[in-house]
Amino acid sequence: MENIDEKDYGEYPTLLIGSGLYKTELTKKFENRAKWEVPDPRKIMAIIPGTILDVFVKSGQQVKKGETLLILEAMKMQNQIVMPFDGKIKKLHVAPDDIVKKLQLMVEIA
């Protein structure tokens, strides 16, 4: 055991666990893990991948809570995407017939 030295591991990546720093190889999955971002309620993202069927609002428009902004069709289901609170539409990022990915930005609220 005594002939293994720290200097033999110079090239190794390190990983912090608890308050200890470990020399270790990382995995692809670990390196590609999703980074955490604080969700912004003013950004409406696609909850599921699908197609935009219809958009009912324009940018700059004042919209009340609960009004339907657009229809996102996915898995043969037409999902109504509604305004989460009273506010003004800052920017529309989608138009009818657009295909959106999961968590793609659709509408920004001012």
Added chain:
Amino acid sequence: MSLKRNIQDLRQRKIEVQKGGGDKAIEKQLAMGKLTARERILSILDPDSFHEYDMFVEHLARDFDMDKKILHGDGVITGTGTIHGSPVCIYAQDFTVAGGSLGLMHARKITKIMDHALKMRVPLIGINDSGGARIQEGVNSLAGYGEIFFRNTLASGVIPQLSVILGPCAGGAVYSPALTDFVFVVENISKMFITGPSVIKTVLGEEISMEALGGARVHCETAGNAHFYAKTELECFDQIKKLIELIPRNNTDKCVKVEPKEPLKKYKIEKIVPANARLPYDIKDIIRSIADNSEFFEVMELYAPNIVIGFGRMNGRTCGFVANQPKYLAGVLDCDSSDKAARFIRYCDSFNIPIITLEDMPGYLPGVDQEHMGVIRHGAKILYAYSEATVPKITVIIRKAYGGGYIAMNSRHLRADFVFAWPTAEIAVMGPEGAANIVFRKEIEEAADPEAMRKQKIEEYKEKFANPFVAAAQGYIDQVIEPAETRSMLLHALDVSENKSVSMPQKKHGIPPF
């Protein structure tokens, strides 16, 4: 008709059926780099041991002009044979016959051989190579799948079930392999997914190749659906034969005992582990320095490599090894490694295979992604699996055994039969740095030189707690052993545990944190 002519007629009929989908279809199959269903069965089983049944089964589809079509064997070959002289039931879907599509009679042939395997208590090997449900048979093909899944579940934990994916296995069909114990895949040949690339493209507009979506590598490395990865079909068949040799044929049987062999001299157990607990090494070298003939048959090698699972023999008897791997992610427990280990522990427990746990891990992996993926629930699976297991359970703590991870890795508290520790073991509530920061926070904050004080306190803590003797003083460790004694201690512990018998509370079944 004379008997002679009857026999000639029978032989002719068999020859017809053995042509499968005909020369052209077979040529296509070979052009894809695949063997035929029959070649596969014959390559897996002992020479001349295959006995086929239900050759003359005919399909029942009557719509869409299907009644005019002849589908030999209805696209699946079923039978029995032996591997290393041990009986198995086997089926192989024949892609050359209507794309190996599953109709009612095709499914009935499979369920019949499954029932047989369960009755006779012998392993079941299913070779999947099928375009999926036979659409012309409509809801009957769905019924067929359901009957297969039901039997997979009944047989689970009674007989070993091996699924070999040697072609497409898509849609509902994937759930039979998913319910079985071990899934084998081959590079460029295996394709498994719920929805294929074309559906993903039309519905979601995302373009992805079949290999990237559900190829062999993806299932072994990323999704964790498959357990054994091979470059060729022949390599895959060797893996199957090796596995069958190692495991008992059913849940009341014992593993075949073979001639014991000492580990190879080139694995020197005391030269593998760096004394500094922050440095990595390959835990498989430790396993090889302990196991008979230094042979270790690893399961799920590519998935969550921060934990290592697999089979090796000790004194000629198969054991399951579960070992933290400091080489990857410092050997932490996380969602994937917990799932991987927990399922393996349950496999060993179902089939009376003793479990040897080698521990060297700094705890659970911190991170928002882990917490949000449910590391609490996933991590609990290891606790559940170890606690529930009644086979002999032996732990060797090599270096780090911190916090919740210490409890999870087959600790005394989960009813381990024997817990040994090397003198390098550190059994503590957390690593020395973290512990010193909390315990001596005041002293560190108030010191003239907080950094120097922190270092001093860490050293103090290390000196006092980062060793096996605090736990040994409580009887949580049965013996502190020299590394070189590991194999002999394990062999003795296994001998002593040979007739282990414990009873668990009566229940229908538990509710593991799936």
